[in-house]
Amino acid sequence: MDYIKKLSRFIVPYKRYGYLNIFFNVLYALFSTLAMVSLMPMINVLFGETEKLTIKPVYKGIKELKSFGEDYLNYFVTTTNESDGPQQTLLYMIILIISLFLLKNIFNYLALFFITFLRNGVLKDLRDSIYNKVLTLPISYYSEKKKGDIIARISGDVNEVKNSLLAVLELIVKEPLTIVFAIVTMFTISMKLTIFVFLFIPVAGLIISRIGKSLKKKSNRVQTEQGVFLSTLEETLSGLKVIKGFNSEKRFNDKFQASTNRFYNFSNVLMNRQNLASPASEFLGIATIAALLWY
Template sequence: MDANLKKLFPFALKYKKHIYLNIFFNIFYALFSTLLMVSMIPTLKVLFGDTEKVYTKPKYGGIAKSKAYAEDFLNYKITTLTDENGLKWTLLFVISIIIITALLKNITNYFASFHVTRLRTGVLRDIREKLYNKIIHLPVSYYSERRKGDVMARMLGDINEVQNSFFQILELVVREPLTILFSIITMFIISPKLTLFVFAFIPISGFIISRVGKNLKAKSVSAQHENGVFISILDETLGGLKVVKGYNAENSFISKFNDSINRLLRLSNSIGNKNNLASPLSEFLGIVTIATLLWFGAQMVVEEQSITSATFITYIALAYTILTPAKAISKASYQVKTGLAAADRVFTLMEQENTITDQVNAIDKQTFEDKITLENINFRYENENVLKEFSLEIPKGKTVALVGQSGSGKSTIANLLTRFYDVNEGVVRIDGTDIKDIKLESLRNLMGLVTQDSILFNDTIKGNIALGKADATDEEIIEALKIANAYEFVKDLPEGIYTNVGDSGNKLSGGQKQRLSIARAVLKNPPIMILDEATSALDTESERLVQVALENMMQNRTSIVIAHRLSTIQKADTIVVMHKGKIVEQGNHEELLAKNGTYSKLVSMQSFE
């Protein structure tokens, strides 16, 4: 059994009631499908006048003689009805058998479909829930190495493919095979000789169909990968539309997108051709079998007279009935191969190891009492160290600013403190406790983060600010906005704090978005604040307004400020000057200016108001 099928079972077993009921109704569907064909025999016999006259009500002689008893009893009823009421009532009786059997077949079909739908939609929901849970808990480092569009394709397209293909397995192993089985049993009862002749064709048909489906799974994997590529291009285009237009790069992106969808077109056509061939191929092979049966069986009817015309017509109808489930099985088997490829991608992501998790005995730390220390930190994103033997102490209540050229490792410090990444060597401690020994949730509860990129979600202003405090009142939201100097523009919006900011906050200016990000951190009110170039997106006036707010917010609070504009960190207790992952200078603003070193050069390169 395929490994991905085994992985799907735990999801399906949650809905085992629906599985059992689907199987139950499918069994009866298959039975009534066969009986519907068999019920044609008495009708045809009445029309052809071939009904055997039986005037004595037969007695049941056990299972071994049940076929003879059923035929004799039906003939007895037909004989009685014809003699008492005439041919019209007899026809009405035999036709009513067909109608009742057809009704029962379709009722069982409905209930079988009802329960498989509950199974499919339930499992789809559960897989999406588990996959999203995995996606949101995987470390930031995982996504820095992969296309976002590929992850989206697995969540959207691949899971749907799993749903659409795998749950045909119930029909693949229950409904269709049973329909074929019941039909063949009935055919064997009618004529063992003809049925053995049919069996000779089944292995040949199966071999031909399996050859057509070869390599289908490999092509499906390629198609699903390409689907992720084109979703990535679309996502990047929408995210960077201003840059694309500003650099007249529309044609370049159109070309890249068209190349991807053309590759997908070729793969999809190849897969579609094989899928589309399954049904007509199986039908053609079935028709060849039936044509041969007509030639062979006609001799039994005309020459040997070992089978009646009505029975032979029903036999041919049963043989043709096998074609529909046979086509369904061949088509479903192809789709299952596509589903296996999709499931492999889904479970690969779902089973991705999360390298940043809570230790077994991690503590729940609620307060920050003393200091943060970074001891002999080495960290690398790929091969070369970004931080080299880096050590720093940040006492409680102090503001420590990190400055330096781009690539010096400033933002990496923020990533390590919040455990978005883990150190390669060395240790980060809070109050003497390794942050790896603190529960992630409680560690991040101690910290507020304002990033250079003001990240807002397609929600109201209140919804965005209340991320860190879901039960915040309107008054608390407004107070946080005032501290961040954001309420001055929010109060003028049509719906105030209930105004939707649009996708990524695109209804607001850069400065407004950043002030809302600061308000979000203010509302959380953590003991440790990390500001990663928090004022870099602000104009001069907004920066002045926010700087005052930040200074008020940082009073009696431990703050790590990563700054590009040196004007924002002159009042810091300690300024750490970094270069290529190392500390080259350390002190307050006046002390560093007096040294006339790296910091002094950085200051001279920037003009202060």
């Protein structure tokens, strides 16, 4: 959160895109939940697992909204099945499901569409601010700092802000809302099964946090090493005449290759850890589903 506070002055000019992103993320989370649960009551009625309703239900207030929704869906499927047949009822079900998933993905696209302007705007202003700082710093600063480090800051580090911090900012509304809607729905369907799922959350959270901390450490090493070989490149280009005059090509070549080799090794470790994240989370999800099926 400290990083977000530091970036807040760059985010504020584009806050309207952030508000639009939040609005469409709310709709995305809502329709994502509706799309997943809407099929269950209709299947139950269609295959005779729920008592069919032939009398139209009456709305009695917000407290009974859930039961009213289920009863009305039951009534609609029952009456349609009796009047038009199961094939026509199934067609209506398919249209409803496709419509819900279509709306869900449209809202997801709109949320991503507006956050794009915020992300790219922040990156543009961040680069402009760094360049302005480069121009205003005293000459003595550059005698102590390597120019390659500064080049790495304005290129690589800014992209890391895009790939990590702004990616988190993009999901900070979408994922919590999706989780909240999903948990409410889960408790509505079965409180026992929901509590049973929560037993696995601390274990999964511990494993994922370990992977995340490892990724942060490895990413810092990659960025540092990128600054080293860019500095070597800058020194080579600036003093090429001197290097050739003293026949130091091999020394600088060895120095550059040693840095790129370290960058190669660090990048391999980082990418392998990143590649581990998706399979690990998928396996944890499947393990939870398997435990639920057993329970």
